[in-house]
Amino acid sequence: MCPGNRGKPNQTLWGPEHHWQAVTYSGKVIRNASNQSAFQTDVAATELATSHAKRHFPKRLALGRWGHCAWSGGQDYREWLITLPHHGVSFFSSHFNVRNLLAHVRCDVREGAGGERVLLLQEVQSDWAQSARRAISTGRIEAGDDRCPPFMKEWTALAMKLVLLHAVHQGLDAVAWTRGEHQASRYKGLGATGLHELYDRTLPREVSRMMRPFGGVCEMLSVYVPANFSIRQAENGYEVYSPENELLGSAPTLEDARQFMPDGAHELLYEVHGVRLTATIRESILERGFPAWG
DSSP states (O other), X not given: OOOEEEEEEEEETTEEEEEEEEEOTXXXXXXXXXXXXXBSSHHHHHHHHHHHHHHHSOOOOOOOXXXXXXXXXXXXXXXXXXXXXXXXXXXXXXXOXXXXXXXXXXXXXEEBTTSOEXXXXXXXXXXXXXXXXXXXXXXXXXXXXXXXXXXXXXXXXXXHHHHHHHXXXXXXXXXXXXXXXXXXXXXXXXXXXXXXXXXXXXXXXXXXXXXXXXXOOEEEEEEEEESSSEEEEETTEEEEEOTXXXXXXXXXXXXXXXXXXXXXXXXXXXXXXXXXXXHHHHHHHHHHOOOSOO
């Protein structure tokens, strides 16, 4: 909802008179501290509209739709959408109102057990491929149907290539992703078999295959996750909360926010799948890249 300004002619006994008002999207007139609502210039009305918007409708943080589902304690949470806008058949995901969303990745950066900076993938998912597989298994469509997405079998490799390239360009030390049991716990066991298949078998297999030429190998890594408090990304930085969800303090950076951690606060090391990106591996990937297919 955003206030706007409109020019309003007002008929008086002596002829038309023009003034400017700031109004909300619903047409409600905005008044200033002096209860004034009519102004001689559009500049004054615009200034009032802007001031009203800052007080009542602060800018929304670009945290995406599903930040509340992520482990707390991470930095730079992002939701990446891989779309096929020029594909002829339309598909709409239940997670995002975006046409032809092939896959989405939710991730943040956090500290590993050895102090390394790890790009942690909280979720890697293709609603389109999942929907097509279910339709095929129930006989509603056949494999190869136009309603099946391109990259039906290769979407995981495509997503991980893009993720790895991003991590390399950012100079990060590793890419990791949650395990099947973490996902199953998050969704209370719903689809546990498929989650274990994707996170514990498919992703490690695909990443091992594409990293082998660079000397990389999938292994178990560890990342820190707050146990008895939480740190959440907010409008102007990061906020720290107690176990009772009481705001303890906020700061512009994650490091500064840590000063508000409660007494007895501690973090646990969660074991996840991942691959280390040494300086040599990063340099090699930047030089050679990944093949477009396979």
